[in-house]
Structures are given as C-alpha cells and as structure tokens.
Amino acid sequence: MYSEKVMDHFTNPRNVGEIENADGVGQVGNPKCGDIMKMYLKIDNDMITDVKFKTFGCGSAIATSSMATEMIQGKTVKEVLQLTNKAVAEALDGLPPVKMHCSVLAEQAVKAAIYDYAQKNNLHYEDLDDFN
Numbered sequence: 001m002y003s004e005k006v007m008d009h010f011t012n013p014r015n016v017g018e019i020e021n022a023d024g025v026g027q028v029g030n031p032k033c034g035d036i037m038k039m040y041l042k043i044d045n046d047m048i049t050d051v052k053f054k055t056f057g058c059g060s061a062i063a064t065s066s067m068a069t070e071m072i073q074g075k076t077v078k079e080v081l082q083l084t085n086k087a088v089a090e091a092l093d094g095l096p097p098v099k100m101h102c103s104v105l106a107e108q109a110v111k112a113a114i115y116d117y118a119q120k121n122n123l124h125y126e127d128l129d130d131f132n
C-alpha cells in the first residue's frame, strides 16, 4: 500500500525539530482530520538555508513533510512557492488516494512559513496573494 520511500521517510524522517530564531514559522491544521504541522525556515539572501518541522499527524503527513523539507533546502523562495503537494507525493513514488489530503499539510505549512517571513520583512510574493 505504501511505497518504500514513504516508509523510509516515515520511519526515518529528515529535519525533524525546531529552529530557534527562525525567519519564518508556519503552522497549519488539516480540516479533514485535525492533524497539525509546524514548519520552521531559515532564509538567507532569499534562499532556504535550513528547515525543520514538527507534525502531530499521521504517517503520510510525516513522510510528506520530511520529503518536502529535502526538496526545498537550498532553493529560492520563489522556487519553493511553486512546490505542490502533488510534486511531493510524486517524489515519494505516490500516496494512496485516501492519503493525498495529508500531503496538502506539507505544502500549506511551507507556504505559511514563507508568508510569515514575508510579513516580517515587508516582502511581497505574488504567489502568496491568495494565501492567508
């Protein structure tokens, strides 16, 4: 039912934890199940230099956040804003259809953290216009 990559990221999640003095912090809840995810970003010169996450949620939420943190590391904010939950799920070789909603949490948490960073620094990203 779950791909090897999903099982790997679930049993050995990357970048779990918190960042003190993070430049952006985002917390989102999944309305479908009540699971919660918090994402911490360190951003330097418009580039993601560090990322950590904490999830109170299911295995698919943990696996997708873990994969998402690896995918955004070293990317620019603009590149990261293009990240979709589908791309994260594909990088994990897929999720069962009933678990696709779990991957939305990772995408939303990353966006929420960047939104927080933008607010704090008076920056404007068009890709976040419909996010709040």
Ligand code: FES
Pocket (backbone or CB within 6 Å): 033, 034, 035, 057, 058, 059
């Ligand atoms: Fe998240 Fe069941 S609601 S694991």
Ligand code: FES
Pocket (backbone or CB within 6 Å): 030, 032, 033, 034, 035, 057, 058, 059, 060, 061, 101, 102, 103, 105
């Ligand atoms: Fe809630 Fe997966 S069941 S995020």
